[in-house]
Amino acid sequence: SADxxxxxLKQKAAILCSTADLVMKNGKSTExxxxxxxxxLHFAVKEGADIxxxxxxHPKLKxxxxxxxxxxxxxxxxxxxxxxxxxxxxxxxxxxxxxxxxEPTGEKNMDEGTHKHWLQVSEKLSASGLxxxxxxxxxxxxxxSQLTSDLVFTGLIGLNDPPRxxxxxxxxxxxxxxxxxxxxxGDHPAAAKNIALQxxxxxxxxxxxxxxxxxxxLNGLTNKEKTxxxxxxxxxxxxxxxxxxxxxxxxxxxxxxxxxxxxxNDAPALKKADIGIAMGKAGTQVAQDVADMVLKDDSFxxxxxxxxxxxxxxxxxRKFIIYLLSCNLSELIVVSATAVLNLHFQLFPxx
Numbered sequence: 001s002a003d004x005x006x007x008x009l010k011q012k013a014a015i016l017c018s019t020a021d022l023v024m025k026n027g028k029s030t031e032x033x034x035x036x037x038x039x040x041l042h043f044a045v046k047e048g049a050d051i052x053x054x055x056x057x058h059p060k061l062k063x064x065x066x067x068x069x070x071x072x073x074x075x076x077x078x079x080x081x082x083x084x085x086x087x088x089x090x091x092x093x094x095x096x097x098x099x100x101x102x103e104p105t106g107e108k109n110m111d112e113g114t115h116k117h118w119l120q121v122s123e124k125l126s127a128s129g130l131x132x133x134x135x136x137x138x139x140x141x142x143x144x145s146q147l148t149s150d151l152v153f154t155g156l157i158g159l160n161d162p163p164r165x166x167x168x169x170x171x172x173x174x175x176x177x178x179x180x181x182x183x184x185x186g187d188h189p190a191a192a193k194n195i196a197l198q199x200x201x202x203x204x205x206x207x208x209x210x211x212x213x214x215x216x217x218l219n220g221l222t223n224k225e226k227t228x229x230x231x232x233x234x235x236x237x238x239x240x241x242x243x244x245x246x247x248x249x250x251x252x253x254x255x256x257x258x259x260x261x262x263x264x265n266d267a268p269a270l271k272k273a274d275i276g277i278a279m280g281k282a283g284t285q286v287a288q289d290v291a292d293m294v295l296k297d298d299s300f301x302x303x304x305x306x307x308x309x310x311x312x313x314x315x316x317x318r319k320f321i322i323y324l325l326s327c328n329l330s331e332l333i334v335v336s337a338t339a340v341l342n343l344h345f346q347l348f349p350x351x
Contacts, residue, residue, distance in 0.1 A: 082141055264287065
């Protein structure tokens with residue numbers, strides 16, 4: 001049936017259109033790669049799929065990697081005497097590439113109403129806090145087939161990606177310490193706002209979210225737009241260039257900027273920031289190379305602990321310098337005054 005085919009296609013897309021893997025070690029499943037992609041693999045396994053067997057039956061022949069510009073990944077695989085393309089990515093981008101949709105009754109043409117309906121479904125799922133991935137496929141007769149055109153929309157996969165329990169306390173500590181936390185993500189704006197509200201990065205459901213499509217070139221920004229950027233706490237669907245522009249703007253306004261990231265697309269902003277902080281576990285080698293600091297546990301709370309300890313050290317250094325200056329200066333004043341005024345009181349060498 002079409003429903004069964006739809007489920008199988010989603011599982012295959014989760015397994016084949018991916019660079020992640022799940023490796024069994026000592027009876028436990030070890031995740032390798034991007035957390036979102038490993039989440040999709042867990043979904044496929046839960047639905048009864050065998051990752052190794054599916055990849056053996058359909059080896060990857062060609063790949064169009066995910067990028068911040070396209071927000072889509074696509075791969076080509078053999079399927080019997082033909083070929084099959086699987087694609088996944090942001091809902092709004094995948095839908096643009098689809099001219100048909102797989103429904104319970106079979107494939108049918110994608111019209112404007114259907115397009116709008118699935119955008120609304122994605123918006124609703126994202127607003128509930130899920131990370132939503134759209135999936136599509138197409139059958140091809142040759143290996144030279146264009147990977148990202150004439151696709152058949154298969155559906156959406158929603159992943160629950162809750163923040164770590166300890167992050168809320170760390171965010172509150174940042175606010176008390178005068179540190180402003182800004183979320184920059186490639187996720188859907190509704191999902192980004194939901195997470196930001198959970199983490200108390202913002203405390204109002206009406207808080208503004210700026211998307212990449214709204215962010216113009218830094219050199220062409222008006223003062224009003226610069227103020228808007230500086231006062232916004234959530235940025236979604238942004239490109240590497242826009243991350244770099246945001247860091248540059250915040251620095252130009254006199255802020256000391258710390259930037260966290262794990263991907264290749266974060267590298268320019270990590271390099272530009274006053275302190276770039278890369279992830280040691282999930283981070284790419286490029287991000288780690290350009291960063292000033294690498295987190296071994298990939299935990300935001302480690303950054304807060306480091307800032308707290310750093311401030312204690314800086315305060316101790318400041319107190320010590322003031323102590324030395326005050327003591328030495330008083331000694332110099334006493335000796336100089338005694339010598340200039342030719343007083344009878346003299347300090348002995350030991351004094």
